[in-house]
Amino acid sequence: xxxxxxxxxxxxxxxxxxxxxxxxxxxxxxxxxxxxxxxxxxxxxxxxxxxxxxxxxxxxxxxxxxxxxxxxxxxxxxxxxxxxxxxxxxxxxxxxxxxxxxxxxxxxxxxxxxxxxxxxxxxxxxxxxxxxxxxxxxxxxxxxxxxxxxxxxxxxxxxxxxxxxxxxxxxxxxxxxxxxxxxxxxxxxxxxxxxxxxxxxxxxxxxxxxxxxxxxxxxxxxxxxxxxxxxxxxxxxxxxxxxxxxxxxxxxxxxxxxxxxxxxxxxxxxxxxxxxx
Amino acid sequence: xxxxxxxxxxxxxxxxxxxxxxxxxxxxxxxxxxxxxxxxxxxxxxxxxxxxxxxxxxxxxxxxxxxxxxxxxxxxxxxxxxxxxxxxxxxxxxxxxxxxxxxxxxxxxxxxxxxxxxxxxxxxxxxxxxxxxxxxxxxxxxxxxxxxxxxxxxxxxxxxxxxxxxxxxxxxxxxxxxxxxxxxxxxxxxxxxxxxxxxxxxxxxxxxxxxxxxxxxxxxxxxxxxxxxxxxxxxxxxxxxxxxxxxxxxxxxxxxxxxxxxxxxxxxxxxxxxxxxxxxx
Numbered sequence: 001x002x003x004x005x006x007x008x009x010x011x012x013x014x015x016x017x018x019x020x021x022x023x024x025x026x027x028x029x030x031x032x033x034x035x036x037x038x039x040x041x042x043x044x045x046x047x048x049x050x051x052x053x054x055x056x057x058x059x060x061x062x063x064x065x066x067x068x069x070x071x072x073x074x075x076x077x078x079x080x081x082x083x084x085x086x087x088x089x090x091x092x093x094x095x096x097x098x099x100x101x102x103x104x105x106x107x108x109x110x111x112x113x114x115x116x117x118x119x120x121x122x123x124x125x126x127x128x129x130x131x132x133x134x135x136x137x138x139x140x141x142x143x144x145x146x147x148x149x150x151x152x153x154x155x156x157x158x159x160x161x162x163x164x165x166x167x168x169x170x171x172x173x174x175x176x177x178x179x180x181x182x183x184x185x186x187x188x189x190x191x192x193x194x195x196x197x198x199x200x201x202x203x204x205x206x207x208x209x210x211x212x213x214x215x216x217x218x219x220x221x222x223x224x225x226x227x228x229x230x231x232x233x234x235x236x237x238x239x240x241x242x243x244x245x246x247x248x249x250x251x252x253x254x255x256x257x258x259x260x261x262x263x264x265x266x267x268x269x270x271x272x273x274x275x276x277x
Numbered sequence: 278x279x280x281x282x283x284x285x286x287x288x289x290x291x292x293x294x295x296x297x298x299x300x301x302x303x304x305x306x307x308x309x310x311x312x313x314x315x316x317x318x319x320x321x322x323x324x325x326x327x328x329x330x331x332x333x334x335x336x337x338x339x340x341x342x343x344x345x346x347x348x349x350x351x352x353x354x355x356x357x358x359x360x361x362x363x364x365x366x367x368x369x370x371x372x373x374x375x376x377x378x379x380x381x382x383x384x385x386x387x388x389x390x391x392x393x394x395x396x397x398x399x400x401x402x403x404x405x406x407x408x409x410x411x412x413x414x415x416x417x418x419x420x421x422x423x424x425x426x427x428x429x430x431x432x433x434x435x436x437x438x439x440x441x442x443x444x445x446x447x448x449x450x451x452x453x454x455x456x457x458x459x460x461x462x463x464x465x466x467x468x469x470x471x472x473x474x475x476x477x478x479x480x481x482x483x484x485x486x487x488x489x490x491x492x493x494x495x496x497x498x499x500x501x502x503x504x505x506x507x508x509x510x511x512x513x514x515x516x517x518x519x520x521x522x523x524x525x526x527x528x529x530x531x532x533x534x535x536x537x538x539x540x541x542x543x544x545x546x547x548x549x550x551x552x553x554x555x556x557x558x
């Protein structure tokens with residue numbers, strides 16, 4: 001129990017360090033929040049307006065069960081920010097430590113290697129929550145999205161999804177340590193993950209085979225549960241099954257990711273290649 | 278400027294291009310990105326468009342009325358391919374300068390007798406290969422995936438539009454190069470301008486759906502004309518004659534921006550030399 005508490009303290013210290021570094025570059029911090037706005041949301045909303053009839057997104061009502069494009073897309077940013085937390089917070093942090101030559105000394109401390117990923121992911125999750133809250137508030141105040149009252153469901157959804165995000169963090173950490181320059185793969189995997197989660201469109205428009213892959217992602221279920229609650233959209237699956245799948249897919253991602261991380265760590269120790277970049 | 282110096286600059290241009298090409302080849306992961314993104318990015322918007330149309334005739338008719346084409350995939354692929362090409366041209370020169378700054382080689386390069394045009398645009402020329410590649414990938418993806426074929430006549434018209442648009446785009450690229458020399462880190466500025474282009478220039482939508490004030494902003498930016506004209510010649514069968522007005526505006530913008538870029542770059546370089554700031558970053 002004592003050791004667990006020490007690891008938790010170490011993870012929090014790592015997360016605080018990451019957050020401090022992030023806060024030092026304020027323009028970049030602001031950009032991280034507003035980037036989804038101009039890169040995904042505005043083009044998406046305007047594409048929706050191109051298909052609108054009398055200002056109503058009647059097509060979206062057929063495929064997603066709502067005409068509220070703004071609410072639909074702004075909630076989709078939850079998946080985008082959660083995936084970013086798993087993919088980029090760990091990838092950037094490990095790459096920075098590798099380039100700066102500080103990863104090897106950090107790993108010589110008595111802290112477990114897994115704890116570093118936990119800390120980096122925790123920092124990413126904190127930023128994801130802040131960014132999502134700001135974006136949803138922008139959606140409500142500036143774009144008139146009707147979301148507010150029932151968003152409390154976000155709390156249990158986020159808590160469960162966090163384990164899946166940690167799993168992604170482990171997988172990405174292992175990938176970066178093996179490939180060293182994995183930017184494209186991380187970027188591409190992040191993009192595919194977000195797209196297949198249904199962040200920008202309902203997954204029912206995807207080909208059948210690809211839809212099955214979507215069901216294996218925790219963010220698909222996290223998003224759908226949020227949209228069902230906030231926008232009254234019909235659920236992809238019966239709600240108890242969605243909750244169950246959210247738990248199962250998050251746990252599975254964590255188990256698979258941790259196993260990949262431990263194998264990679266073992267390989268690096270045996271080969272002595274940790275300091276290479 | 279005599280013939281010998283022109284030949285020497287041409288050789289330096291070629292050398293800079295080869296150097297960048299070599300660096301690019303050293304990271305094969307980056308090569309994959311030039312296949313993945315031209316397909317994946319527009320494809321995501323095609324799925325989004327399917328969701329917004331809902332398979333209804335009236336929504337497709339609305340799209341047709343606002344865009345002038347019923348080729349949804351073509352509309353989106355051409356828009357985003359142009360955006361990716363714009364990104365390369367617009368940020369390429371500034372990014373190349375910034376990279377040299379960080380590596381500590383910019384001062385040494387500025388000590389050579391090569392023209393500043395070589396320093397600015399030599400690396401960006403190598404990226405043009407990828408710009409052509411992006412359009413090829415998009416053309417093949419449209420043909421195989423969506424049955425949209427682009428014939429040689431349309432391709433030639435598109436090339437004409439690109440040639441007219443190049444001075445304006447390279448001038449903006451040079452302006453960014455000047456900003457890099459002056460301020461060093463310009464990531465946030467690049468993202469801001471990129472965001473402006475994405476939000477108003479019509480990569481994924483016709484600018485007619487924008488509010489009036491945003492349409493005015495869009496019409497003051499060269500990429501808006503470039504994207505609209507490329508779509509016109511590639512998707513609606515327009516000849517060059519029908520977009521002459523747009524091309525004249527694009528050429529005019531190019532002339533004004535080129536003069537501004539030359540003045541800005543010369544003044545910034547002079548400032549950096551006098552202040553000894555070339556090596557700072």
